[in-house]
Amino acid sequence: MNIICLGLSHRTASVEVRERFAVQDPDIAAVAARFAKIEGVQEVVILSTCNRVEFYAAGPGLASGYPGLDRFLAEHAGLEAAGLEAIYRYDFPHSARHLFGVVCGIDSMVVGETEILGQVKKAYGEAVRQGLTSKVLNKLFQRAFQVAKQVRTRTSINRGSVSVGSVAADLAQRIFGSLAGCRAMVLGAGETGERTARSLITRGLGGLAVANRSRDRAVALAGELGGEAVDFGTWAEALVQADILITSTAAPRPLVTVPVVERVMQGRPDRPLFIIDIAVPRDVEGAVNRMENVFLYDIDSLEAIAAQSLEARRREVVVCQSIIGEHVDAFGGWLSRLGPASGNGTGAVGGWEVAQP
Numbered sequence: 001m002n003i004i005c006l007g008l009s010h011r012t013a014s015v016e017v018r019e020r021f022a023v024q025d026p027d028i029a030a031v032a033a034r035f036a037k038i039e040g041v042q043e044v045v046i047l048s049t050c051n052r053v054e055f056y057a058a059g060p061g062l063a064s065g066y067p068g069l070d071r072f073l074a075e076h077a078g079l080e081a082a083g084l085e086a087i088y089r090y091d092f093p094h095s096a097r098h099l100f101g102v103v104c105g106i107d108s109m110v111v112g113e114t115e116i117l118g119q120v121k122k123a124y125g126e127a128v129r130q131g132l133t134s135k136v137l138n139k140l141f142q143r144a145f146q147v148a149k150q151v152r153t154r155t156s157i158n159r160g161s162v163s164v165g166s167v168a169a170d171l172a173q174r175i176f177g178s179l180a181g182c183r184a185m186v187l188g189a190g191e192t193g194e195r196t197a198r199s200l201i202t203r204g205l206g207g208l209a210v211a212n213r214s215r216d217r218a219v220a221l222a223g224e225l226g227g228e229a230v231d232f233g234t235w236a237e238a239l240v241q242a243d244i245l246i247t248s249t250a251a252p253r254p255l256v257t258v259p260v261v262e263r264v265m266q267g268r269p270d271r272p273l274f275i276i277d278i279a280v281p282r283d284v285e286g287a288v289n290r291m292e293n294v295f296l297y298d299i300d301s302l303e304a305i306a307a308q309s310l311e312a313r314r315r316e317v318v319v320c321q322s323i324i325g326e327h328v329d330a331f332g333g334w335l336s337r338l339g340p341a342s343g344n345g346t347g348a349v350g351g352w353e354v355a356q357p
Contacts, residue, residue: 001136001338004064005095006073006087007047007054010109013086015050020077023048028123029130031076036132038068043137045127047102049119051109056099058136064089092335093328096140100324103148105158112158112313117148136338140331147327154323157316160309164192164302165199167309168276172244173203175274175295183207185242187235187256188249189214189221192278196246197225209242211235213249236260240267245275247283256284261291278302 008021023031023046035055036044042059055073073084090098098107103120105112124141127133133141151157169179176182184200186193189212197208208227211234212218218229230238239245247256256275265273270293277284277298289296 001058001060001335002062003056003058003092003095003136003140003335004062004069005054005056005090005098006064006069007052008086008088009052009054009107011107012088017086018051018053020079021048021053021073023053028126032127032130032132035072038066038072040066040068043134044132045124045137045141047120047123049116052102054102056095056137056140058134058140064091064095093332096143096331097324097328099140099144100147100327101320103144104151104320104324106317106320110162111310111317112162114152114158117145121145136335139334143327143331147324150327151320151323155316155319157313157320160312162306162310162313163195163199164278164299164306165196167302167305168196168246168297169199169203171295171297171305172200172274175272176243179203179205181206182243183209183241184244184246185209185211185230185235185239186221186227187211187245187247187283188251188279189217190248190250193246193248194221194225196248196276196278197227200244200246201225205244209238211238236264239264243271243274245273246278247275248278249283251279251283252281254283254285256288258285258287258291261288261294265291265293276302 008018010018028046028048032044032046035041035046035057040059040062041057043057045056047054047056070084073087074080101107103117105114105116108116120141124133128138172179172182179200182205184197184205184207186197186208189210201208208222208225209230210218210222210225210227211230211232212221213232215229215231218232221227222229245256249255256277261273272293272295275284275288275294275296277296280299282298284296284298288294
């Protein structure tokens with residue numbers, strides 16, 4: 001019995017290539033059913049996300065280099081067989097090691113991210129519902145979820161913020177504690193400012209105001225985030241009511257100067273002001289950081305903190321790989337005892353009911 005993985009990811013292919021192979025949710029069942037008809041394939045799970053597309057299959061005598069697999073992939077993507085150079089092909093035990101690394105986040109674009117675990121669980125659950133898995137892949141994926149849980153509890157692979165938005169939200173919580181009573185202002189409704197505001201909202205931010213040179217954009221973003229739009233010409237007056245300022249304008253020179261902040265602070269005595277300047281060129285004068293009760297972080301400061309967290313996560317990869325190796329060996333022992341017995345893809349094998357996800 002062999003388990004194979006055929007796939008491509010952000011590591012091997014551009015987004016344009018990945019789009020050719022991607023499988024949309026409504027099409028998963030039909031594509032998986034066609035894949036299951038390939039000679040030697042008895043069980044199938046398809047994982048398709050923005051960063052990877054992977055086909056897992058199990059069957060006796062199955063090999064990742066089987067020509068029928070390449071023909072299927074070429075037809076699926078609308079390519080000639082020669083256009084499959086971005087595809088990686090793994091047989092067992094490398095296929096299991098790869099899957100275990102994927103669910104732990106060590107193969108992700110952001111090392112240690114946890115969203116992929118939910119995506120794998122969803123893909124596996126869909127395969128089970130379609131009757132496309134049986135004893136081998138059920139055992140493999142359930143083992144993968146055990147590995148992910150163990151890695152999270154025994155390592156620090158997913159600790160520490162690794163994006164500008166999440167770092168800013170962490171710092172805000174250190175300054176204010178709970179964000180439920182805090183109000184933020186977004187000055188300049190750019191993409192990074194929006195992501196930072198969303199990070200604060202997920203941490204329980206109490207209120208949000210948006211000011212932008214284009215009022216229509218300010219109204220649109222405020223509506224998306226459940227906040228209110230503020231006229232760009234009155235942002236400084238409105239800042240008196242805020243605790244956090246996120247600046248991301250395209251102004252050629254600083255808008256947030258020492259005199260502006262002095263007037264703001266006079267209207268809010270004894271309340272700290274946290275300023276997140278993610279604009280390039282900077283929106284905030286550096287001297288603002290020397291003012292009492294004002295905390296200023298620019299894009300370089302935030303990215304440096306994020307880089308430290310990411311490097312710490314990368315150091316944990318070695319520990320994760322050790323845990324993964326132990327589980328691959330244990331699963332290999334089980335698989336070897338299974339012998340050439342095969343499943344029928346109906347949800348039961350030899351009278352044994354397949355465990356549900």
